[in-house]
Amino acid sequence: MEAHAHPEEVLPEGWLRDTALWNQLEEKAGPLRFWRSVCHSAWHTPFTGLYPCEGIPQDLWYPGGPIREVPKRMELRDREPP
Secondary structure (H helix, E strand, O other), X not given: OOOOOOOOOEEOOEEHHHOXXXXXXXXXXXXXXXXXXXXXXXXXXXXXXXXXXXXXXEEEEEOOEEHHHHHHHOEEEEOOOO
């Protein structure tokens, strides 16, 4: 089993999914997947009221700094799946 990170340890800028911290996050929260929906009108929208939508994959980004600041400073950003 992995040792847990020390709160003062500094994490470099990058995607949290690509760090050792990610396994600890998923242990506590379960599998994490993020999507943003983008909807737009189509030729049929005035007749049907239906809007085509697509899902944009997102992931958690950390701008770098002490691990204790991850909950306050992480950002949700668009990201193509690895």
